[in-house]
Amino acid sequence: MHMPSGRGAVSFAIRLSRRLLPAGVGHAAWIILVSRGLRGFCDGFIAVLLPAYLLSLGFAQLDVGLVSTATLMGSAVATIAVGIVASRFPHRRMLTLAAILMAATGIGFASLSTLWPLLVVAFVGTLNPSSGDVSLFLPLEQARLAEAASGNARTALFARYSLVGAVSAALGSLAAGLPLWLAAHAGISLLAAMRAMFLVYAATGLAVCVLYTRLPRTRSHATAAPPPLGPSRHIVMRLALLFSVDAFAGGLVVNSLLSLWLMQRFGFSVSAAGQFFFCTGLLAAGSQLAAAPLSRKIGLLNTMVFTHIPASLCLIGAALAPSLPVTLTLLLMRSAMSQMDVPTRTAYVMAVVTPVERPTAASFTSVPRSLAAAIAPTLAGGLFSLGWLGAPLLACGALKIAYDLSLLAAFRHIKPDEGANP
Template identity: 30%
Template sequence: MHDPEPWRSKLYRELGLASVQSAGPAAWLIILARSLRMFAYGAVSVFIALFFSSLGFSDFKIGLFMSLTLLGDVILTLILTFAADNVGRRKTLLIGSIMMSVSGLVFWNLENYWVLLFAAVVGIISASGGDFGPFRAIEESILSQLTSGKDRTRSDVLSWYVTTASLGQAIGTEASGRIVGRLKDMDGWDEKRAYHAIFALYVVFGIVNAACVLLLSDRVEAEAIAKEQDAEEIEAEVLLSHQEGDRQNLEQDQPNPPASPPPATSTSLSTSRLAQLSPATRSVMYKLWPLLAVDTLADGMVNLSLTSYYLTSKFQIASSTLGDITSMAFFLAALSTVFAGPLANRLGLINTMVFTHIPSSAAVLLFPLPPNLVITIILFFVRMGLNNMDQAPRAAFIAAVVPASERTAVNGITSTLRTLSSTAGPLITGSLAGQDSFWIAFVTAGVLRLSYDFGLWALFVNFNLHQHE
């Protein structure tokens, strides 16, 4: 009779840490790079609306800035992710890291609205706190390539990819709140100069992100898929030759039809990526993309920067307190996403996405109703604490229904559509804030998010996964 598995080993396996370890150094570097990058995003996003307000820009200009910044992310994501598998994923991530540092350098030193807008549009500035740039689509493709959906390692690794990102955001928002508060109390430092200093983090972590990219091996490239497919085809042919005996020579004279669509590396940049997707992939994504667009439109209307701005305007919260509240929310998000992988393995990807997202959506809907700060903060914690639990299952779901050779293109299109749908959100909310009707944005966003939840469950709850694996 075998001894029962030690509880520490079981916990290590159940929480997905064993899957992360087995994924290898490339996965660890990807997870590290994103967590550090989200530190910078979190540090900046909580104060960026307040930064523009301190420069004397109107609420409409703040909303316009966020919308146009997201539009710039759309263009950048289209260019970089569509070229990633052809040019090289590491080169593409390196370019993004450099652009991140350059944008941070501009915000660190300048105050002209149009110069800052240009730097945000053509570079990488997270005005909303989300990871809408080109990094995430490519990184999720790499992690999906390094893991398997059938043995459940993929959902575990993607869960920790989200968990460490939330943890990085939490530490970033906490640090920025403390830094801004401390700098404002120093002689010769005012509010604007303190906000400027936060953007120095963008420069530093852009450089660190580049260092992580340079350490990645060629296992992360799309060409690795083609090599694995070739090896599998050779192995299958050898096995078939042994089984068929005397017919081996005859079958070797016949051309072997391709077992799957050609890898993305062999396609031309001039051909539309959407047209290159297989009919099965398009059939699934044509249902999923509109739902994701609705969800991200809602998130754009009440993103972290605008929510922080709303809280400050309604309750006159100090910068350090705002940083503490936001940081605690991200810590809760990091804690909850630890369980996203185990839940997905037991409840299923779609059930996990929907059942964890509905309470978060309801909190958005009810957010403007409480007249006191305590209940408002509780709703904020519910929203933020559960908001990221659907991210890893969603990435695992896409990887489970899309062939490996199409994942970067699908992730790029998905990221582009989500970012594009977010661009209208801040502009709408900025207009409402100017009319003292900010609360309408939260109610509308809550209804849209709930529509996404129920639509997702109705269309995909019994969907057949891993047909291509």
């Protein structure tokens, strides 16, 4: 089959993407989805390569945790900043600046070899050590997607956005094995090959920047600040506290640290870790798709709790498992269940507050999660450096089970407005 080139290829991509998008979606949506796919692909291989790269530079396990903490903390600060200034500037300008920052982040990690400069780049840059998108791109892209569709088309569009991110990250995990192949066949060192992958990350940032320049212009307009919490204040505060516990626990086993754990305990190669995270990424994507029909049958809260607890038990079992096959089986089972609470958590928050409180409730429950998750990787890296390899996994599983039981006890009598779910 002959594929068009040049402008023809762009036109072909636009026509194809529009067929894949729900009806009623604006022109900007395909650009956002393609950009999300490119970024997700890079996030997939970076999360696997990051610990191996830092160890190759001579850093300790604690340093891997510090870099992961810096990336997550910087993302949390950037998300807060974007929330403050996003209404004052055109989204296209802010997205192109974020893409340029992505390119600079890749160049910085490819060229620097000492800890403190890398920590600075990690904090101000766009690197993502986790399985989900935690960068400043997320609120900007979601805001632009919200303008590109309405009603049921908007819900379908956000579902495709999440699916594209999950599948592209899974595919990116496979690319983490490319440096080993280059070292074996191209006559270059493994460290140089890993540096080249960060240059690929930088080049992708430039490609994303070009895509963003094709976004239609929209008029920027100042918006009023979200109203303060009213009758749902107590509910939102309790949810924010519990969600922060869950996020802190999840920060103990972000993908970069789980990759480090597999390498340290079982001698996993980077390519083997990439293949494993490809499988977990696909399972996680499937679990998010299964969350909606399951929640319709058993409810949002029950879906959050009764899929999360078995996933946490699998993580604890993996930490204690005597062999690699048993460990991988348990981790794969965890991935098939652990992400079902992601869409249901957002839907639950929106369903237990009044409509006017939803923007504020979303902020109050998401920002503390980001800050709590940022603290944990340094602690996990310190535990690794002490030789307590299984401790972060055990702590994560125990904390998540405590979170789930506390969530069920605190909210089992609160009936959400199911009709308000997004």
